[in-house]
Amino acid sequence: MATVLLSVVTWNSADCIEACLRSALAQTYADFELWVIDNASADDTRARVAVLAATDARLRLHALPENTGFCGGHNYALDRTATEFVLLVNPDIEMAPDYLARAVAAMGPDARIGTVCGLLVQSSEADPRIDSAGLVRLSGGRYGLRLHGQRLSEVGPLGPVEVAGADGALPLLRRRCIDDLRVEGSFFDPRFFAHKEDWDVAWRGELYGWRTLFEPACRALHPRQFIPVNLAVRRRLGGAIKADAVKNQWLLLVKNTPAGQVATMLTQALPRQLFILGYLLLFERTSLRALRYVWQHRRDLLASRRLVQQRAAQHWPAPPPAAPSQHAPLSAVESVV
Template sequence: MPSVLLSLVTWNSADSVEACLRSALAQTYSDFELWVVDNASRDDTCTRVEALAATDARLKLHRLPQNTGFCGGHNYALDRTQSDYVLLVNPDVEMQPDYLAQAVAAMQRDEQIGTVCGLLVQSLEADPYIDSAGMNALPDGRFGLRLHRQRVSEADLTPGYVDGADGALPLFRRRFIDDLRVEDHFFDPRFFAHKEDWDVAWRGRLYGWRTWFEPSCRALHPRQFLPANLRLRNRLASAIKTDAVKNQWLLLIKNTTPAQAPRLLLQAIPRQLAIMAYSVLFERSSLPAYRYVWQHWREAVESRKLIQARARRGWAAPAPQAVERPARPAGVGAPAFH
């Protein structure tokens, strides 16, 4: 069994997937298997993936009959594999050849490290803008991209612990994945896409896991989705904006601890009420997010009970020999929100 699974979820990704896969297959750390889980693409994504798969047996294509989102696609791969580590790969990422080798080496620094994230840059110019260098936890229940839009030459790129990893290219330890499962899901399928990396980062911190930023891991990621930018937001599909609103409420419901609640909610609720007012006045396409949260309130509270109970136990060193999880039989994951 390969020691690393590279999990890549595609949906109409034909314009970028070949360059992404070529960079993955060119990694100097070669003990990996690469799964492409396609969410019912309507373009020629699968044709392009199949052509590359014919040249490298490590590349496997898994077609899903419906779009299960970022969360459902990666859950499909995580539930059916047993590798020691998993590298999530966005289809618009291009890695330097030693990204995986450097990330695996960084993971060995401390058994409490559950995630390693690298330096993602927005272009191939000599001194590019940084896309992300991990994430910072904000006091209102959100996460921000570390060093976003700073020039590489001007940023402090010291390796070290950070609050979380952006979802574009994190390396996860398998024990971390299995520990964070709630109702047998690593990624909450209700999120579909967007802010699921915030959810994982928050839950990991609650459980005592740590995230390491390793700048020697470097990759290209020309990010497009920034919902706080109103000019860009106006061009986004309604479903994307709805997910962004819905998932913030799910984050707060599930992950806010009793100790955090007074200060965090004092800062989070005014912002969320302002977003609700904005939706009513200017972005009515986002209002289904509130209906969804209302309809699924009880399920979110049940998830909260499980998360808070696990958080109270804190982090514990691994047992001498981990119990192997049986692979789940093939099939499609939880229904999509859309």
Template sequence: MPSVLLSLVTWNSADSVEACLRSALAQTYTDFELWVVDNASRDDTCARVEALAATDARLRLHRLAENTGFCGGHNYSLDRTRSDYVLLVNPDVEMQPDYLANAVAAMQRDEQIGTVCGLLVQSQEADPYIDSAGMNALPDGRFGLRLHRQRLSQAAPEPGYVDGADGALPLFRRRFIDDLRVEGHFFDPRFFAHKEDWDVAWRGRLYGWRTWFEPSCRALHPRQFLPANLRLRNHLASAIKTDAVKNQWLLLIKNTTVAQAPRLLLRAIPRQLAILCYSLLFERSSLPAYRYVWQNWQQVRASRQLIQARARRGWQPAGSAPTSPAPAPTTPHYATLVPH
């Protein structure tokens, strides 16, 4: 069994997937297999993947009959493999050839490192803007991209521990994946897409895991989705905006500890009330997010109880406690608000 699984989820990704796959297959660290899980694309994504798969046995295409989102697609891969490490790969990234080798080496620094993230830049120019250098936890229950839109020469990012990893290209330790499972799932399928990396980062911190930022791991990622940008937000599909609202509430309900609650909610609730008012006045298409949280309150509360109980046990070194086993593979079927 290869030591690393590269998991790539596609959905109508024909315009970028070939460049992404070629950069993945060109990695100097070669002990990996690459799974492309396609979420029922309507373009020629699968044809492009199959053409490359015919040239490299490490690449395998898995077609899903419906769109299960970022979360469902990656859960499909995680539930069916047992590699030591998993690198999540967005279809719009292009890795430098030593990205994976440097990430695996960084993971060996400390058994408490569950995630390694690299330096993502927005262009190939000599002094590009940084897309992300990991994430910072904000005091209102959100996460922000570290050094986003700063020039590389000015920021000069150094390796070190950060609060979390952006979901575009993180390397996860398998024991971290299994420890973070809730009701069998690593990614909460209720998120579908967006802010699931915040959820993983928050839960990992609660459990005592750490995230290492390694700038020698470098990749191109011309990010487009930033829901807080109102000018861009007006051009986004309503389902994306609904997920962004819904998922923030899921984050707060599941992950806020009793100790965190007074200070965190004092900052979070005013912002969330402002978002509700904005939705009522200008973005009524996002209102189903609140109905979803209300209708699924009992299930979300049950997830919270499991997360908080695990968090109270703190850091669990290897061999000290069993991790949650992966569920038996099944055909995925995850409910979402509207199809993406």
């Protein structure tokens, strides 16, 4: 039985973290370690996690001194572990007890399956609305939540199927895939911070030849609230989140569009991006800093692009794994419970 790392990144998650961790600790697949990486929460998230950690040795709290975002938090865990599989867990997730066991089984003998994602539903009612069933590829370098908002009864029987990518809320990743998708040492691009990073991974995985499997037998509750394309919701969001939503789309396009598809991608993406620019000029001028960021960091982005496209040219099979390196040491200001 392979050991699995469950990585949970928190930031002011006191209202949901206990239910999440209890569902994780109740998994029937017992060979796992559970890390909570807290991004300098101002509420009592850390205290709640510490209470549970005192009752189960598999649970460890890593308290970071600053908010490194979804990307930085998970990178912290990925850089310090070497388990064969990693399950990334949003703090507002509640898993069925057999989620992990079914996800590991779904990986199977096919070495090209790099990610397994399950059926996430928005409520515990008898006929819930679906939160996600993996990602679907859209035009213009965008992705969407597959079957999002539909009643379970409306979609008919669901079976295992290959999808365009995995929603970042609860994907099981093969370590070989994680290491292959690293760019400049990082699995998640830290420039994304906390939005569309799963789109970036999905696109890069597709370029490199990895497969993502949706397994509906893996089921979890996820009452998603952050949907920035909904303008009513967007207006209530903080400025940094809204700017990231704009910035990260350009990061995706610059890094991942193959040279032979640039003209087509511009045709698809430009009308939407011009509309967004007009919206920002009229209603959300603070988010114009996103475009300024892309311009100021264009050389770094182009350097990342070269690395992504060089690896993409190899496609499959993935290169052999590098020799194991020493885990990054804890800094003097990081604490572990």
